[in-house]
Amino acid sequence: MPKFLIHIFALLALVWSGPAFADVQIHFHSVNGSVLFGRYPHTFFVLEGELEETGEAVSENYGFSARKVTPAILSGPVEHMVLAEKPQFIQKTNRHFTMTITDAQYRQIIKEVNAWQNAPGKYYNLESRNCIHFVGKMAEILGLKVEYPGDMLRRPKKWLNHVVGLNPSLGAKEI
Template identity: 60%
Template sequence: MIRLFSLIAALLVSGWSLPAAAEVTMSFHSFNGSVLFGRYPHTFVVLKGTMQGSGAAVDENYGFTAKKVSTAILSGPVEHDIMVEDQKYIKKTNRHFSVTLTDAQVERVRATMRAWRDQPGKYYDLDTRNCIHFVGAMAKIAGLKVDYPKKMLRRPKKWLNHIAALNPDLGAKRIR
């Protein structure tokens, strides 16, 4: 027994280590946006890591949006889409906080994304089903407390700061 302990200790001291446990992290991002420069305020999630069961790499991101941005958004539901962001764009956004997901939660996130994406007809509504509601659905899968104050429904950064405050265990700092 002492020899086994000595062997393990020697391997660890020499720099050999056990493989890290697989995990997928979901990060919550906001973009400040500007009507003048063509991108409205937006929120989305980024999933990165490795599935524990299969070892499959995960590098995905999803945001819910109107298929076409026009004044029709102000009048009620419009056609919708799931937006996947380029890495260069993600680097310019605000990362508010991250959570670790189980494989089952990753699959639920994916299924929820597909359900929103595949809804027939006009499913995007600025007041009841926008990017904030979509990201809120993802946060609920991760076990976070979520609500949707009316005054924040068009302010993704402020809303994510609010969600961080509702979930103090995240240890997230307020983004200004």
């Protein structure tokens, strides 16, 4: 075999054996919930994959809720928290759509999660800062069109289906 062909094959082998392109996916979920069984309707998102810049594995999920579920929720702002769901619970929820995000978008989302978590005072409000608004903010960061119709503020599944309808480029179907 001529030497120049050996060099070409060696060069091609280097190109093909380079680092794989990493990515992080974000999945948008809803929980049907049931007041009778102690789990209210809810929405949250899951981040999983690998950061391209560092190769760091990502396996996280975030939702937003009142710290305590009491009648005070009905009368205005209450203490808040960012929470994570257990993997076995996530499998039982509705995954509405998935997007692949950049490392920069991932960092922006984590920055926003921290801002909601560390907001001073009582930051959860059933009408204006609930789990839907939290997940909606993340969708807006990713460039999605988001609306908050009043009849959907306590219906996460219906709301995420509405977001799907507003963003046909997602290629997702309503659940």
